[in-house]
Amino acid sequence: MPVELRAVRAADIPAITAIYAEQIAGVNTYEYSAPSLDEMRARVSAIVDAGYPYLVAELDGVVAGYAYASAFRARAGYRWTVENSIYLATAMQGRGIGKSLLGELIAVCEQRGFLQMIAVIGDADNLASRQLHERFGFRTVGVFTGIGRKHGRWLDGVQMQRALGSGDTAPPSDENPHD
Template identity: 60%
Template sequence: MSLILRDATPADVPAITALYAAEVRDHVNTYEYDIPDEAEMARRMGAVLDAGYPYLVAEDSQGLAGYAYANSYRARIGYRLTVENSVYVAAGRQGRGIGAALLERLIADCEARGYRQMIAVIGEPTNTASLRLHEKFGFHLVGIFRGIAWKHDRWLDTVQMQRSLGPGNNEPPHDS
């Protein structure tokens, strides 16, 4: 499989919207109920990019195979060096290294931008593929929030994992 990783552009929004729609409709990897339209997904992408965070896509011979981005973990200034990641792989294409390629590049891009910590918020502890993917890249379990979300007629747990970037918290930031 030939995989191309690149920065996302507005031309990717329709394919990203379609991939994310399946996640909202069929799964619990996001706790959103209503499927965002292309205009909303374009707005979200623009907000990520305008804030200086990376937003990536992976393409294979079938088109968009997945996407990933980092965003602010929290809005308060003290969290400015911590990012939260999101990685989505198209249905039927999991297990082919697409998520790993996206996450590896996302980590590198965040380190190059000077971020120090990356948080993964994973819907459901049964999402073993996502847990294994993050463990492969050095994330460790921080904790599990029990029953904090309701979707598809059931209570859902949320896993939080964390990984240091660059020097992590071993030295102060350059802007301190």
């Protein structure tokens, strides 16, 4: 059965929370403790209410992963730039679900008028994430050495960037793309 990509629903919060908790056990996020269902619900709502896309991948009726875009920075001059996040259930990795999610997230962000997408990869050794982003035209624009500490070791963070739509080749409209 093919992967179904769709907008997040309230009923997805328990699965999203469980997937994120799996990632906290590793080094894909610098959080140390898994958020509660209420905290995750609030996080998802804040992203969606701000006008950013939040997608879920479902395989055989099970939430296999999710991806969303959020503000890169709070200042107005950054409003055309988003940061992406992608998380997959460990058992669902290696099936092309991340590729489907990232491709759809890029398309939705372009439709909404965003012009740049940033990926912040918390562990420079996460080659799967780096290669996934490279497949979609992201390029490494920075490496932060020893930026985070988890599981007794310092981690290097990688920033990757990709233009969306016209990118920086044309001036944006004066409108906020996620209003």
